[in-house]
Amino acid sequence: MNRLTLVLSTALAPIAWGTTYLVTTDLLPAGHPLFAGLLRSLPAGLLAVLISRRLPHGSWWWKSLALGALNIGAFFPLLFLAAERLPGGVAAAVAGAQPLIVLALGALVLHERIRPLTAAAAAVGAGGVALVVLGPAAELDLWGILAALGGVTATGVGMILTKRWGRPIGVGPVSYAGWQLSAGGLLLLPLTLIVEGVPATIDGGAALGYLWLATAGGIVAYTLWFRGVQQLPVIAPGLLALLSPIVATVLGVLISGERFTPLQATGFVLTLGALVLGQLVSRPKPPQGRNTQVTAAPSLTAPR
Secondary structure, eight states: OOHHHHHHHHHHHHHHHTTHHHHHHHTSOTTOHHHHHHHHHHHHHHHHHHHHTOOOOTTHHHHHHHHHIIIIIIHHHHHHHHHHHSOTTGGGGGGGGHHHHHHHHHHHHSOOOOOHHHHHHHHHHHHHHHHHHOOTTOOOOHHHHHHHHHHHHHHHHHHHHHHHHOOOTTOOHHHHHHHHHHHHHHHHHHHHHHHTOOOSOOOHHHHHHHHHHHIIIIIIHHHHHHHHHHHSOTHHHHHHTTHHHHHHHHHHHHTSOOOOOHHHHHHHHHHHHHHHHHHHHOOOOOTTOOTTSTTOOTTOOOOO
């Protein structure tokens, strides 16, 4: 697969995630972010494991649990909580900080050199997203902001560990995504039952919303995303994540009738420019790189 195809297929994941805010506010029962995260992760994860017939092996049991906790178990409920407490696409504004978080963690953990153009792309992208989603009438709920910040930080750490640990030899991206979705869903299960329980009513619209989040926003998106994280330089998918708030805002304009101001248009252009610049200045690792490549799982034999 060439670089452009890999970038475009990876970009489909944050595009799908950008629909989460509209689906949550318009279709799902309010007050059940844990339940939404559970239905988005566990059924799809178990189905992926069943289809691929692959289970973790050796150290990948605890690695899958750790990655599932960060990318799924912590991120999903915080995402839905932020979407419920913050109006429109405001919850997505904090997501603009993720490239900066990933850039810093990449330097600390992966020892990747921070290039000035890469840092500039991350900063411009964050500023562009803020201009897009933060209007003068935006209502900033403290707990919603903290939930959104906690969610992008958890996925930022998960992205770095995904890059560092790679994927076991012989294990496909569907199995790999299924491990994490299952692990995160199993962590959410007891918490959901204790704290929230099941919504009193789930109508047809809610059922459709849960199905969309579990398929397009769950197993499909995460399969493409983890493959991109492992094969692209770490900042490349970090910047692609900015597509999520952009898509959320565009859907708000097209479907919810939200107005698109000249200031938002400026932010839109800046964000897209940062995305393009980030992909141009980042270069993929050579095949003989460190243990961050897809096939490099040190001292691990492919599960049989």
